Amino acid sequence: MTDILHRIVIEASPEKVYDALTNQAQLSAWWARAETEGKVGSIVSFFFGPNGEHQVEMEITDLVPNERVCWKCVGGPWVDTDAFQFTIQADERGSALQFSNSGWAEANEFFMHCNSKWGFFFTVSLKNLLEKGSGQPHPNDPNI
Amino acid sequence: MTDILHRIVIEASPEKVYDALTNQAQLSAWWARAETEGKVGSIVSFFFGPNGEHQVEMEITDLVPNERVCWKCVGGPWVDTDAFQFTIQADERGSALQFSNSGWAEANEFFMHCNSKWGFFFTVSLKNLLEKGSGQPHPNDPNI
Numbered sequence: 001m002t003d004i005l006h007r008i009v010i011e012a013s014p015e016k017v018y019d020a021l022t023n024q025a026q027l028s029a030w031w032a033r034a035e036t037e038g039k040v041g042s043i044v045s046f047f048f049g050p051n052g053e054h055q056v057e058m059e060i061t062d063l064v065p066n067e068r069v070c071w072k073c074v075g076g077p078w079v080d081t082d083a084f085q086f087t088i089q090a091d092e093r094g095s096a097l098q099f100s101n102s103g104w105a106e107a108n109e110f111f112m113h114c115n116s117k118w119g120f121f122f123t124v125s126l127k128n129l130l131e132k133g134s135g136q137p138h139p140n141d142p143n144i
Numbered sequence: 145m146t147d148i149l150h151r152i153v154i155e156a157s158p159e160k161v162y163d164a165l166t167n168q169a170q171l172s173a174w175w176a177r178a179e180t181e182g183k184v185g186s187i188v189s190f191f192f193g194p195n196g197e198h199q200v201e202m203e204i205t206d207l208v209p210n211e212r213v214c215w216k217c218v219g220g221p222w223v224d225t226d227a228f229q230f231t232i233q234a235d236e237r238g239s240a241l242q243f244s245n246s247g248w249a250e251a252n253e254f255f256m257h258c259n260s261k262w263g264f265f266f267t268v269s270l271k272n273l274l275e276k277g278s279g280q281p282h283p284n285d286p287n288i
Binding site: 002003005006007008009010098107109111112113115116117118119120122123124127141142143144 | 146147149150151152153154242251253255256257259260261262263264266267268271286287288
């Protein structure tokens with residue numbers, strides 16, 4: 001088993017980072033078009049592909065305001081992995097965000113591709129959304 | 145032991161990708177200012193920090209033109225990790241580049257930080273250098 005693991009510092013408060021991970025419009029502004037948001041047990045649909053034809057469903061499994069967001073993929077390419085966990089900590093420059101998508105059976109080409117994509121979404125899209133006001137969500141992400 | 149692993153497709157020939165990984169001016173145009181280039185056994189110095197005050201030394205341990213580049217960090221923060229390996233394969237859109245920096249003792253915060261940084265350098269800086277003509281090398285990379 002292997003994990004995708006990232007960590008970035010964002011010049012924004014933990015409240016702003018948490019909002020970007022839970023608010024429908026904000027999620028759509030840095031990752032992919034989201035439909036619905038909600039409480040633990042809700043399922044959020046995200047749309048990928050040039051025309052949003054690939055639907056991914058994430059069940060919200062844990063929410064701790066301004067500290068933690070957890071998802072489990074219940075529809076889409078990551079159903080065989082374990083949790084997606086975002087952990088937010090206060091940092092002298094704003095917030096430190098750690099991310100893990102654990103439980104990959106092997107570090108295959110798709111694992112590597114997804115790891116590179118998350119690197120883009122965190123270091124560019126989410127960071128720019130929160131620091132400069134605009135992200136670069138799918139399908140405007142690099143075609144790697 | 146754990147590894148940093150990335151994979152991206154670049155719309156450029158394997159020859160162009162190999163050049164970006166071995167030519168002094170090209171390395172300086174997507175990763176960090178490089179001094180010297182060379183053959184197996186040579187040491188390439190890279191400069192990090194706002195004013196280039198942190199020197200990293202990479203020994204070139206393997207070169208297969210248009211296919212593979214391997215380094216070993218012999219000075220700097222990655223001396224305790226194993227090889228840095230770039231593998232290039234022809235892809236219908238140009239080239240597929242796989243990267244590994246293996247042999248990290250643990251997936252600590254610095255591991256996660258470096259993984260996120262490599263995500264940026266590959267998906268944005270190297271890809272844009274080869275596809276659009278300009279990269280975003282250190283110190284102009286995101287301050288994560």
